Amino acid sequence: MTSAPDPLPRAPEIDDSPPAPVRPREVLISFWAWIAAAALEVVLIPLVLADRHLLTDEALDEERAGAVLRGDTLLLDAGMVRFGAGIVIGVVCVVVLALAAAYVWFALRMLAGRGWARAVLIGLTAISAVSAFWVDTDWYGMSMVGLSVFATVLMVMPTANAYFENSRFRGQF
Numbered sequence: 001m002t003s004a005p006d007p008l009p010r011a012p013e014i015d016d017s018p019p020a021p022v023r024p025r026e027v028l029i030s031f032w033a034w035i036a037a038a039a040l041e042v043v044l045i046p047l048v049l050a051d052r053h054l055l056t057d058e059a060l061d062e063e064r065a066g067a068v069l070r071g072d073t074l075l076l077d078a079g080m081v082r083f084g085a086g087i088v089i090g091v092v093c094v095v096v097l098a099l100a101a102a103y104v105w106f107a108l109r110m111l112a113g114r115g116w117a118r119a120v121l122i123g124l125t126a127i128s129a130v131s132a133f134w135v136d137t138d139w140y141g142m143s144m145v146g147l148s149v150f151a152t153v154l155m156v157m158p159t160a161n162a163y164f165e166n167s168r169f170r171g172q173f
Contacts, residue, residue, distance in 0.1 A: 024159040027111065033151035034107035034121065040144050041100035045093050047140060056085045110155065115164045118155050125152040 060081050103124075109117030125148040132145045154160060 024163050026154040026157045026160045027163055030151040030154035031107050031111040033147050034103050037144055037147040037151065038100040038103040040140060040147065041096050041103065044096050044140055049089065056082045113164060118164055121155065122152050125149060
C-alpha cells in the first residue's frame with residue numbers, strides 16, 4: 001500500500017502588525033495603585049456599617065435639638081431614623097461596590113493600553129479630588145484620593161504617554 005503524498009509545506013504566515021509596545025513600569029505601578037484603591041473602597045463597607053449607629057444617634061440628637069429650639073414635639077421616632085439610615089447605608093454600600101468594580105475594569109483596560117480608559121480614570125480622580133474638599137473626608141477617603149492622584153500622575157508620565165500613543169489597541173474595548 002502506498003500512502004498519500006505529504007502535503008506541500010506551508011509558508012510561514014507573516015505578521016505585518018507592529019509589535020505590541022512594551023508596557024512601562026509607570027503603567028504597571030499605576031495599575032496596582034488603582035487595584036489598591038478598589039480594595040480600599042471595599043474596606044470602606046465594613047467601616048460604614050460599623051458607623052451606622054453613630055449616624056442614627058446623630059440624626060436623632062439633631063432632630064431632638066431642633067424640636068427643642070422650635071418648641072415642637074419630636075416628629076421622628078428612633079425606628080424611622082434607623083430605617084432611613086439603613087436605606088442610606090445600603091445605597092452607599094452598593095455605590096461603593098460599583099465604584100470598586102469600575103476602578104478594576106478601567107484599570108485593566110488602561111493596562112492593556114486603552115487611552116480612553118486612562119481618560120476615564122483621570123476624570124474619576126478629578127471628581128474625587130474636588131469632592132474631597134466639599135465633603136468631610138476621613139482618613140480612608142483621603143487615602144483613596146491620594147492613591148488616585150498617585151496613579152494618575154504615573155499614567156501621564158512621558159513614558160506612559162508614549163505607551164498609550166503607540167498602543168495598537170487604541171480605541172478598542
